[in-house]
Amino acid sequence: MRRLLLTLALGATLTVAQSAAHAERFELAKTALELRDDAGRTLDRHALRAKHMDQRHDDGPLAVLQDADSGRLQLWRASAGRLQRQAEWPAPPFDLAQLCLYRDPQGLLQLFLLGKEGLSAQWLIRGGEALPVQALATPLDPGGCRVRDADGLLYLSEPGVGLWAQSANAERPGRRLLLADSESGEKALNAKLDAWLAAHPVAPLPAPHPVVLATGQTQPVREAGDAADDPAIWVHPTRGAQSLVLGTDKKRGLAVYGLDGRERQFLPVGRINNVDLRQGLRYGGRRLDLAVATQRDEAGLVLFGISLTGRVSELARLPTGLDDIYGVCVGRNAEGGLDVYPNDKDGRVLRLRLMLAGTTWQARPVAEYRLDSQPEGCVVDEAHQALFIGEEKRGVWRLDLATPGSQPALVITAGPGLVPDVEGLAIHPGRGWLVVSSQGSDSYAVYDIRPPFAQRGTFSIGVNAALGIDAVSETDGLDLTSANLGGPYKDGLLVVQDGHKRLPHGPQNFKLVPWAAVEQALRHGR
Known part of the structure; x- marks a missing residue:
């Protein structure tokens, strides 16, 4: 499920106001960019007609401005009393009205470019590169902008309207919020913006989670919007680096990706939501690798076979008797075959046993369970014969599969460390x-x-600026393996769905994270 949030946690000193406390600051004269000390003396000067400048001093003095003649954007730094132009980029494809800089919680520099007709953009500055993060809709002809890092908000003034705030986090864009009405003109309104900001002290953002970085990402799914959902990892029997990721495009079908993120195969099987798989199952003297996905138009299951080379093929469509099928997970049963656990939005969870008679597949009912509200993610703990089910609003339930007649018990409750919606689960x-x-x-x-199901820690997935891989937000499904897949994944692999693809902007996809990075984050986060 998707949630749009704007946390209005007000405070922090403006980045532009911080410059007065530093020995060097940038000033725009009529025909030059000047570097001045705190006594106002000019240390260096470069002939330039410029406009729309913002500057920061948290990583040494730097400024971004627009050349008034060429329209190009320039990044300047100061060192030992000298001006240094470090980078230059083409102007955005709109008439620029304002620009402002932002240092995100990960310490990365970002730039907001606000257009005069409501067309705006957010860029990530990586060394001398400017990477587009997202397009923005902003007020027409904004009179000024500020970003306060501590609350993660972009503040805007709109002449004749008032003061606005919106999230500076591209992963959580939220809605724009009107802070104060005003009929003032631009100059008076900007003064009012500065006064308003100074009058509202900081309520800092929550402490950040330890951050890990993805080292790979899949190609985007075919459809825009909320389309990618759930991955499952198939481990190659002899060559780990040739393992695959199966990912659902819940508007069109099942995609199969290599660990390089490239799509190897696509099966247009319709609106499948969740997928899970097991390898080395025993059926009729054969060992099979099988995957199962929920097909929402048919309220049933799609069964896939996976060959030794990783080729995926549809084997059967199986009814479930559910009305609004949603999530699914699978587990090996005592006979070496597969039990399937689909769930319904009404809270029902089924246990079905996958049977093969000749060449015909069937799903035989074994048991039915019920939660109070909507589940989706689930995972089978085969070693302890247990099923974990995520109830989106409440937490995680555990079901003892070895004891007939057992019922789910709530073992992990949603709270500060687990914020609804509770979605993907993996072991x-x-x-x-x-x-x-x-x-x-x-x-x-x-x-x-x-028991007692103690929390080992939390983590988030941040921007890998070096590889141009964006952060991850609003994850639905995930999967992991501890198998040696080679390279960065020799200690295992975590694959997660990403709710917003930003670098470059496009349809959703799946991110690949070395398990070793997760282990390190959990150790350091304690």
């Missing part, structure tokens, strides 16, 4: 850990899979 068998997507906080919580 690291070697560690005995359960990883849960905390969609409401764009993070992941890790728990022991045995």
